[in-house]
Amino acid sequence: MMLRDEQLSAGQIAERFVISRPAVSRHLRVLRDSGLVRDELVGRRRFYVLRAEPLTDLTDWIAGLTRPAGWEHRLDALETEVYRARRDHRDRAPAAPSPRRREDTA
Amino acid sequence: MMLRDEQLSAGQIAERFVISRPAVSRHLRVLRDSGLVRDELVGRRRFYVLRAEPLTDLTDWIAGLTRPAGWEHRLDALETEVYRARRDHRDRAPAAPSPRRREDTA
DNA sequence: CCGACGCGTAACCAACAGGTTACGCTTCCG
DNA sequence: CGGAAGCGTAACCTGTTGGTTACGCGTCGG
Incomplete structure (x- = not known):
């Protein structure tokens, strides 16, 4: 992309x-x-x-629209763990500008 | 909300x-x-x-922006499971405030 | 039955979005 | 050093967005 x-x-x-x-x-x-x-x-x-990174606020906000009130708290907790793991890895990974496959242009 | x-x-x-x-x-x-x-x-x-429901396409698209190429495949798979579990539950849950849908007037 | 209520649309207007061409600044190569 | 290349901005123009007021239609209650 x-x-x-x-x-x-x-x-x-x-x-x-x-x-x-x-x-x-x-x-x-x-x-x-x-x-x-x-x-x-x-x-x-x-x-x-x-x-x-700034898009995470947007994604969170949209997720708040799709998340029913009250339910799925446990799944939310799991998803938070997934998100945290991802962010932790990203903070450690070097930002290598290594060109890869070209994405479709919209 | x-x-x-x-x-x-x-x-x-x-x-x-x-x-x-x-x-x-x-x-x-x-x-x-x-x-x-x-x-x-x-x-x-x-x-x-x-x-x-239509927002899931948007969320997916934005997720594609934040997902680095190649990495986090395993985390993606886990996230897919979370998503599937959520959708399965949604399909079974009764639509509590069930107003009958009316066609667009425009 | 009539007036009030809820609410959607038309018409209008101003601000904004988003394209263009023209131009200028910086960098680089011959 | 001068011309070419890369690229950003100004100015202009058109279409869209998004607010307003005025109005009209359907429903409902007295």
Whole structure:
């Protein structure tokens, strides 16, 4: 998936869309200002990579919509353990920008 | 949480917002047409209740953003079990506030 | 039966979103 | 050093969003 598995430059990202480069640049700025991507300037190229951590708040909120009141507390506890294990591992794993399989473009 | 745990009428929902009632009504129509709420006309009141099932696609998509490629397969499998258990229980549980569903009016 | 209530939609308007072209800044290569 | 490349922003324009008020329809109670 774009930017999750590999960093891409603004031009490479723009190539995958039919809209103009300045339009893509505007979107990237919104994403950067929201903290959803991180950018790094290398020469005249600016590389972007996904920062998905802020999405956990969103996922939690949506999960609150689907979670019936009162029930499934035990399953919730288990899910929390799963989540914690995942986060613990992520904190230890090195952030290697190692390009892998290319995801579909929406 | 509003509409997840209890059905509310349009007026009761509108009371919880500062915007005008017609504005709330417009939002409710968008939610109804999207399948995110279900409404039932009782006399001159229209009651709404959340239908969160369509959100699972969204949650899955967002999870795909946060899931690093390759890793956490075992945790994913566990999470799938949690999800399945939850769904199995939901399919068996009686739909407690069972208002009869009315077709869209639009 | 009539007035009140609940509530949805039409029409209007302002703000915003999201595209474009033009331009400018920085970096880099010949 | 100058031209090319990469890329971000300004300015502009159009369509959409999202609020408002006014109004109308269906239901209900006196």
